[in-house]
Amino acid sequence: MEEADLQERILRFRKECGLSQHDLASFLGVGQRTVSRWERGVDQPSITIMARLRALLDSQDVSPLSLAYDVVRRALVPLAIIDGGGEVLAASASFDRTALGWQDASRSTLPTVLVIEDDESILRATRAVLKRWNFLSVEAVRGEAAVAMVAKREVSPDIAIIDFLLPGGMDGVDTASYLRQIIPGLPVLLITGEATPERMRKISASGLPLITKPVDVGALRVALETFVPRTA
Known part of the structure; x- marks a missing residue:
């Protein structure tokens, strides 16, 4: 992974995931300034940290299905995704699954x-x-x-x-x-x-x-x- 490419990918990963430099630093076990130096190209991660970064940066992008389920589950109003057979795939906490005959808690395909x-x-x-x-x-x-x-x-x-x-x-x-x-x-x-x-x-x-x-x-x-x- 080239230095310039690494800078760009770390920054893009953070932005796509809505993470601050502090969030990423805490997860990786480094300081916020360290992440800042990586993104500015001032410093390079150690071999150990680079392995952790590769596992993050090489992950596939968030799927639209995953995002949809997440939005529904966090909704403040009653909301649900229901398949053609009437099964609740994902639902917000306030959605009443029994009111219309649904019996169980939501089960996602994810x-x-x-x-x-x-x-x-x-x-x-x-x-x-x-x-x-x-x-x-x-x-x-x-x-x-x-x-x-x-x-x-x-x-x-x-x-x-x-x-x-x-x-x-x-x-x-x-x-x-x-x-x-x-x-x-x-x-x-x-x-x-x-x-x-x-x-x-x-x-x-x-x-x-x-x-x-x-x-x-x-x-x-x-x-x-x-x-x-x-x-x-």
């Missing part, structure tokens, strides 16, 4: 990822990356909120990505346990930025797969594709 993360920059970057990979994302900042959403059938995720350290009384392992009581066998991927001995003991005892921050983008995609195989 896999749904429940992301539980309290760092807003990392959350925005994760959302952008998932869109480029054609996954729908639903987010929560606290474990309690995520469990409530699933319990109320507001969302039925295919996989959950959970930061270990969360605000409130539940950490990532606790949250995963409660989610699996509602959806047995739900695939869960834990994320942690501080691998302290105490934390690692609890994660190890849970048997849940773990990716450390800054996230290895390639490893994240492999994990998602492994846990949620594509049918098409």
Whole structure:
């Protein structure tokens, strides 16, 4: 990847995804000034960071279908996408699925990822990356909120990505346990930025797969594709 091309592609990626330099920097585990230097051509990423960037920049563009589902799910008014057989493919939180005879929570043809993360920059970057990979994302900042959403059938995720350290009384392992009581066998991927001995003991005892921050983008995609195989 040529230097000039790299500058342009990083900037284009950020703009297309609606990310600030700080958002991208947080996701990659570097400083905002570092991203600024890359975009100005003053500096080049290290070999490790370049591998993460390639995994991001070489991703396919966001599909129109993914964007449509995302817009509908985030709508403040009752809104839904319904297929020819009457199945609700995606719906806003205020859409009444039972009023016209629809029985279940919406199920999208795109896999749904429940992301539980309290760092807003990392959350925005994760959302952008998932869109480029054609996954729908639903987010929560606290474990309690995520469990409530699933319990109320507001969302039925295919996989959950959970930061270990969360605000409130539940950490990532606790949250995963409660989610699996509602959806047995739900695939869960834990994320942690501080691998302290105490934390690692609890994660190890849970048997849940773990990716450390800054996230290895390639490893994240492999994990998602492994846990949620594509049918098409």
